[in-house]
Amino acid sequence: MQGTRLDIARIQAARRVIDPIFLDTPLYRCEALEPGLGCAVSVKLETANPVRSFKGRGTELVASLLAGNGSRAVVCASAGNLGQALAWSARGRRLDVTVVASRSAPAVKLDRIRALGATLELVDGDHELARDRAAAIARHDGIRLLEDSLDIETCEGAATIGLELVDALPSFDAVLIALGGGALATGVGHVLKARAPEVEVICVQPLGAPAMTRSWHERRVITTDSTDTIADGVAGRRPIPAVLDDLLLIADDAVLVREASITTGMRMLLHHAGLVVEPSAALGVAAILEDRDRFAGRHVVTIVCGSNVDLDAYHRWIGATVPVRAGERAS
């Protein structure tokens, strides 16, 4: 694949740096999902690791490089998963991590960032304000700012998922990828277009956070004033130009889905695959639900990219209620 910022040789080399605990994740057919979706569905499961998302692939690269450079500190903005993964990768490498997040991020993500030893700073505002604050900290303290999707290591880490997909048999007709900042989509998409160009690369974003999808369709950066989605992991407003440029080269399509489709997708993944997922991880199933004809009879892979979700909200979204009883939360 020519023209993007990614390179297959570097992605292959990344596999040798990333802790194997994040690599070679399960990829399997979920036939119980298929009657409800009208197509063959395989999941690429990125949740069965210590940080419950794919982000460790990228943070392993970043932390390894920083440690090799003799760096001592790094700061990032995070919706929650990047910060958790960076804290995990930095621990043991003598790197101090500061994570800036929105006060409205899921408590489970914030709790894990703290538990992994990072300094957590909360901002009263959304992810874009957290990005601004992280940049200010980096300038003030003179430390490295890790920018998700802009920094190539975050894309290369995600791209190792693409290598695992193209090495799998049987091959697939389409891959559905959650679209937020774009690291996952451009990384996986680059490998697919380079190695299996016949596979359709479809990015999926919530209607309530459509900035990158609109930008892709109009081929120029379009920002929005606000977001309104439960899919906290992909709720950006200001696409990064260099990432959009890559996305324009590798994506075959970018689609928007309704919140109701996301919650139905979450419920289907629980009922028919036994998987608890965060909203961003249900975007692929949501896209199938909204356009069954497009996928009918085809074999589709959806990347289940994270499972860090507050359970009270989760049960509310999928239609269950959980009574909190004394003593239960402590366990």
Add this chain to the structure above:
Amino acid sequence: MQGTRLDIARIQAARRVIDPIFLDTPLYRCEALEPGLGCAVSVKLETANPVRSFKGRGTELVASLLAGNGSRAVVCASAGNLGQALAWSARGRRLDVTVVASRSAPAVKLDRIRALGATLELVDGDHELARDRAAAIARHDGIRLLEDSLDIETCEGAATIGLELVDALPSFDAVLIALGGGALATGVGHVLKARAPEVEVICVQPLGAPAMTRSWHERRVITTDSTDTIADGVAGRRPIPAVLDDLLLIADDAVLVREASITTGMRMLLHHAGLVVEPSAALGVAAILEDRDRFAGRHVVTIVCGSNVDLDAYHRWIGATVPVRAGERAS
């Protein structure tokens, strides 16, 4: 490890026969579980595959052998997971599968057995009556009877989990293994005792289905008249003598746990690891909960052996209620 029916060379050879989709499953620390348990905990996750349990490892061996012999049919009794896995492995190998199960087995397991093309016969009684009926069918029809835990392939398949555990770093202090018929325990235990004898092998069974554990402690087969546990996957009453003989050689201990500990274990695996599991897969966590002092400060692996659970019962057990709304179940 001398004296058991298992053999390391055969177990290594088994890895070359089993579909890789069942092998090299995730093994990772779940630090979020640890404050509640007082020890380091890693999970070996056997649910991220097309049949959502470890049983595919054994049925791949069985189906491959039968297909190689020119066999056309096989019958087994199953609490649900073996039958589902056998149906999966037989499909595409031109083998007709009949599964005999208790009418009280979880609907999700029975539905998947049917969906995978097996003939399902239900008996009014428990798993031991299903075993009797399966044997009668085998005699009458002159076809192969697959007996879980007695037939060595079921133990060898499970034992490949043991190879993956001993190859992992860092090593562990103890492994907690759900004990039912005994294939999982004797298989994994054999490899651990042969390759990492310092690791404690602890079998865990419900107080409501204690036959094999009592047999292990008294060193002779003890049967019970009934079972009373939600852990349907391990609810046997009649231990198999040859399996008990192996278990006596490889297990360091066998413990019984209360139902309340199993449900707390299920709830903790959901809340702190994001994992929906069937009751049998929570036995290890239940064992830690019941004897924290024993495990304090040690590194324990628990094998999460299956996730096929009826969600209504699951939510009832963990303390959530799920309102059924029109149209939702169809999805």
